[in-house]
Amino acid sequence: MAKHHVEAIVNGDPVEFLCETEETLLDVLRETLHLTGSKEGCASGDCGACSVMLDGRLVCSCLVLAAEVGGRRVDTIEGMATGETLHPLQQEFLKHAALQCGICTPGVLVAAKALLDRNTSPSETEVRYWLAGNLCRCTGYDKIVTAVMDTAAAMRKG
Amino acid sequence: MRYEAPESLEGAVALLAGAKGETRVLAGGTDLLVQMRADIVEPDLIVDIKKIPETRAIAEEKGGWRIGAAVTGAELKEHPRLKKVWPGVIEAANLIGSTQVQGRATMGGNLCNGSPAADSVPALIAAGAVATLAGPNGKRDLPVEDVMLGPRKLALQNGEIVASFLLPPRPPRSSDAYLRFIPRTEMDIAVVGAGVSLTVDGAGVITAARVALGAVAARVLLVPEAAQAIIGGRLDKPAQDRLEAAAQAACRPIDDKRGTVEFRIQVAGVLARRAALIALDRARSN
Numbered sequence: 001m002a003k004h005h006v007e008a009i010v011n012g013d014p015v016e017f018l019c020e021t022e023e024t025l026l027d028v029l030r031e032t033l034h035l036t037g038s039k040e041g042c043a044s045g046d047c048g049a050c051s052v053m054l055d056g057r058l059v060c061s062c063l064v065l066a067a068e069v070g071g072r073r074v075d076t077i078e079g080m081a082t083g084e085t086l087h088p089l090q091q092e093f094l095k096h097a098a099l100q101c102g103i104c105t106p107g108v109l110v111a112a113k114a115l116l117d118r119n120t121s122p123s124e125t126e127v128r129y130w131l132a133g134n135l136c137r138c139t140g141y142d143k144i145v146t147a148v149m150d151t152a153a154a155m156r157k158g
Numbered sequence: 159m160r161y162e163a164p165e166s167l168e169g170a171v172a173l174l175a176g177a178k179g180e181t182r183v184l185a186g187g188t189d190l191l192v193q194m195r196a197d198i199v200e201p202d203l204i205v206d207i208k209k210i211p212e213t214r215a216i217a218e219e220k221g222g223w224r225i226g227a228a229v230t231g232a233e234l235k236e237h238p239r240l241k242k243v244w245p246g247v248i249e250a251a252n253l254i255g256s257t258q259v260q261g262r263a264t265m266g267g268n269l270c271n272g273s274p275a276a277d278s279v280p281a282l283i284a285a286g287a288v289a290t291l292a293g294p295n296g297k298r299d300l301p302v303e304d305v306m307l308g309p310r311k312l313a314l315q316n317g318e319i320v321a322s323f324l325l326p327p328r329p330p331r332s333s334d335a336y337l338r339f340i341p342r343t344e345m346d347i348a349v350v351g352a353g354v355s356l357t358v359d360g361a362g363v364i365t366a367a368r369v370a371l372g373a374v375a376a377r378v379l380l381v382p383e384a385a386q387a388i389i390g391g392r393l394d395k396p397a398q399d400r401l402e403a404a405a406q407a408a409c410r411p412i413d414d415k416r417g418t419v420e421f422r423i424q425v426a427g428v429l430a431r432r433a434a435l436i437a438l439d440r441a442r443s444n
Binding site: 024054064067133 | 161184208230
């Protein structure tokens with residue numbers, strides 16, 4: 001069976017790639033497009049380390065077939081900063097040291113941005129529920145939640 | 159492994175009916191991709207149904223609502239009117255997995271994955287939802303409670319797919335609710351699930367009800383005896399006790415690491431009662 005030829009928009013740029021049916025979007029991001037910010041934790045949709053935006057919707061890229069994304073828009077952690085300027089969430093994560101090993105961080109950031117893009121004043125409970133699919137096994141969630149809440153507050157002030 | 163994404167139901171049916179070897183329908187993929195990764199299934203053909211307009215639409219139809227089989231949980235949640243009419247169905251679908259999973263998971267997939275613990279299925283059955291199937295001989299309707307026969311076993315014929323669900327017209331003062339028990343707050347598979355849908359008259363008397371239980375038998379159960387226990391009354395304490403007893407009597411659960419037989423039976427009664435009380439409260443304010 002011939003490989004699938006897929007054209008998509010990744011972080012605003014048109015890309016094309018060849019993939020096998022069984023390759024996931026995460027496989028192609030990491031192995032073919034060399035965008036290794038998205039991590040593989042569980043490969044079963046439980047940990048959220050591979051979180052990306054697909055047509056503006058937060059998904060686990062390990063649960064999407066690469067062949068499915070033809071003509072669609074994919075946004076990954078690599079597209080979050082603007083040039084050298086980190087996104088406010090990235091800055092707050094650094095300020096609060098809301099990470100230790102960092103494996104979960106790209107997914108947490110992508111998921112948190114998805115929340116703040118639709119809700120600029122989430123309650124702590126809303127943040128915790130929204131991020132329930134992003135597992136961190138080292139630092140715990142308090143610093144992550146604080147960083148997200150502080151970012152929201154700062155973005156509201158403009 | 160072949161991947162096809164047809165743009166019509168006829169196209170999907172032709173692919174599935176004509177295929178040799180193992181075939182799988184891909185909707186949200188939140189079960190299928192996990193099973194492929196774990197080598198539980200290795201399809202020769204995957205038919206992605208998300209490019210078929212009928213599977214992706216939410217529309218009013220004959221006073222009820224038609225929901226495409228590949229509409230995601232996140233889309234259900236964002237719909238401006240569905241949650242008012244069918245809060246139980248929507249809350250059940252929204253209990254499946256994380257925000258990320260909600261971005262992909264569908265009720266069609268939840269049903270066709272064939273798990274007795276599927277969260278949206280008891281709510282759909284309580285709602286009286288009908289699944290519209292597309293197959294080589296055209297379309298046919300099947301009540302959701304008749305789609306699943308047992309774990310991983312469906313009543314679908316070769317080449318048939320679930321295209322959409324029809325939620326029936328809603329009389330005034332009707333509502334529904336779904337509750338499940340899991341050992342933590344979020345992100346787990348139901349140990350027991352209970353869906354209740356009911357209608358009350360102007361005097362607050364229950365005139366119609368349906369009760370469905372998940373994860374307490376080989377398939378999701380519709381329990382008419384539990385509904386009969388509360389129809390004709392106001393869900394006072396004796397009616398609640400009868401409902402609980404009828405729900406428990408219907409349970410045929412297994413023992414596993416998530417719950418014992420005794421525990422599941424007890425919790426099924428408790429959840430059926432609580433879901434009925436929530437549905438009643440919602441119906442009175444509708």
